[in-house]
Amino acid sequence: MITPRRLIAAVAGAILLSSCASDAPQDTWKPAGENAQMIHDLQWPIFMVAGIVGVIVLAFIAWIVVKFRDRGQAMPEQTHGKAWLEYLFIAIPAVILTTIAIPTVGVVMALADTDDTECIINVTGQQWWWEYDYPVAADGTICGFTPSVAEASPIITSGQVVIPTGTKVLLRGTSRDVIHSYWIPRLNGKRDMVPGRVHYLRLQSDTPGIYAGQCTEFCGLSHANMRMETIALEPADFQRWLDNELEPYTAPAEGTLAAEGEATYIAQCARCHQVNGLVDDRGTDDPSDDSLVVSYPDQFVYSGAAPNLTNLMGRNTFAGATYDLLTDECRADVWEADPSEFGDRYLEGVTEDCLNEIELREWLRNSPAKKPMYADPEMLSETDGKTRGMPYLALSEDQIDQLIAYLLERK
Numbered sequence: 001m002i003t004p005r006r007l008i009a010a011v012a013g014a015i016l017l018s019s020c021a022s023d024a025p026q027d028t029w030k031p032a033g034e035n036a037q038m039i040h041d042l043q044w045p046i047f048m049v050a051g052i053v054g055v056i057v058l059a060f061i062a063w064i065v066v067k068f069r070d071r072g073q074a075m076p077e078q079t080h081g082k083a084w085l086e087y088l089f090i091a092i093p094a095v096i097l098t099t100i101a102i103p104t105v106g107v108v109m110a111l112a113d114t115d116d117t118e119c120i121i122n123v124t125g126q127q128w129w130w131e132y133d134y135p136v137a138a139d140g141t142i143c144g145f146t147p148s149v150a151e152a153s154p155i156i157t158s159g160q161v162v163i164p165t166g167t168k169v170l171l172r173g174t175s176r177d178v179i180h181s182y183w184i185p186r187l188n189g190k191r192d193m194v195p196g197r198v199h200y201l202r203l204q205s206d207t208p209g210i211y212a213g214q215c216t217e218f219c220g221l222s223h224a225n226m227r228m229e230t231i232a233l234e235p236a237d238f239q240r241w242l243d244n245e246l247e248p249y250t251a252p253a254e255g256t257l258a259a260e261g262e263a264t265y266i267a268q269c270a271r272c273h274q275v276n277g278l279v280d281d282r283g284t285d286d287p288s289d290d291s292l293v294v295s296y297p298d299q300f301v302y303s304g305a306a307p308n309l310t311n312l313m314g315r316n317t318f319a320g321a322t323y324d325l326l327t328d329e330c331r332a333d334v335w336e337a338d339p340s341e342f343g344d345r346y347l348e349g350v351t352e353d354c355l356n357e358i359e360l361r362e363w364l365r366n367s368p369a370k371k372p373m374y375a376d377p378e379m380l381s382e383t384d385g386k387t388r389g390m391p392y393l394a395l396s397e398d399q400i401d402q403l404i405a406y407l408l409e410r411k
């Protein structure tokens with residue numbers, strides 16, 4: 001029974017729940033860049049039109065239900081056809097839909113525009129993380145910026161895509177396995193990323209900060225753990241980020257725990273992961289030559305790729321942006337930083353004091369337990385030795401200590 005009291009409770013509940021979302025990071029109603037703004041400017045008037053039509057239709061139904069309710073009256077006279085009414089009911093929706101279609105088509109076209117691109121970044125979806133690579137343009141620039149090193153190589157990272165503010169960025173997206181969908185609600189709509197195809201998505205942000213998103217196409221077991229974040233930095237900070245990403249490899253000082261970590265990394269991780277500079281630069285693909293340290297993810301991982309760990313501690317999330325590399329406190333410092341200070345905070349990366357060691361350790365101890373991935377070693381014989389995701393590696397706690405020390409220097 002709908003009593004007035006229950007009605008009030010339901011309405012109050014709805015209002016309360018909707019206010020929970022007031023500082024939600026994935027809020028489409030809070031556009032933070034020109035592309036999302038275009039969508040926003042469209043969704044408000046359409047929402048209003050749809051709302052008014054909805055109210056009229058519901059009121060009309062309510063009126064009919066009350067007026068013609070069964071009071072035992074005689075059956076009314078049956079008639080058929082009323083041409084003027086039928087034409088009217090075709091004309092009204094046609095006018096409304098046309099009025100909505102004109103600006104909608106305009107926005108769809110504007111969002112598909114690729115002529116004004118100032119920065120190109122490739123994004124590849126796979127089970128269950130996003131890889132980004134920043135290609136080097138013919139003129140030597142990356143994302144429209146001139147790297148400080150000569151002959152820069154492309155930057156490859158995962159989870160978080162870093163973009164300069166006020167810049168028209170174009171993501172060129174595809175997938176290595178199944179269909180994924182890329183969505184940063186505060187920056188643009190969704191775009192499916194499909195194997196064998198390249199789809200484009202514009203991104204632009206006015207204000208420095210972190211914009212969170214979520215894969216929005218069911219893509220298998222860990223779909224819910226496939227997140228992504230766009231980091232917008234002021235152009236000067238973006239330049240710093242870029243130059244830092246391109247810094248040459250520095251080996252850990254001899255005799256340190258990190259140096260032991262490098263050896264462990266080479267033995268346990270390098271077959272799938274790449275750390276730029278540690279990898280043999282002759283580009284050999286002969287895995288039988290074990291004097292070379294090369295990454296061969298295609299032999300061990302279904303999709304043929306594992307995240308590039310060169311600057312792991314430069315980003316602050318891992319495993320599909322699902323887990324934080326920062327402790328709660330340090331994370332809040334970055335997320336809640338004033339836009340004018342955000343760049344400095346983000347570029348600090350993960351320091352020893354800020355490292356969320358608990359979760360990174362759990363990951364290294366048993367990654368499939370932390371993120372369901374079908375990376376069960378018992379299944380390896382059925383999958384030709386290839387895993388989907390990172391397998392359980394049976395590392396000792398000592399090895400994990402070494403690896404953490406080594407990874408902490410990767411930024």
Ligand SMILES: [Cu+2]
Pocket residue numbers: 125126128179180181215216217218219223226
């Ligand atoms: Cu996905």
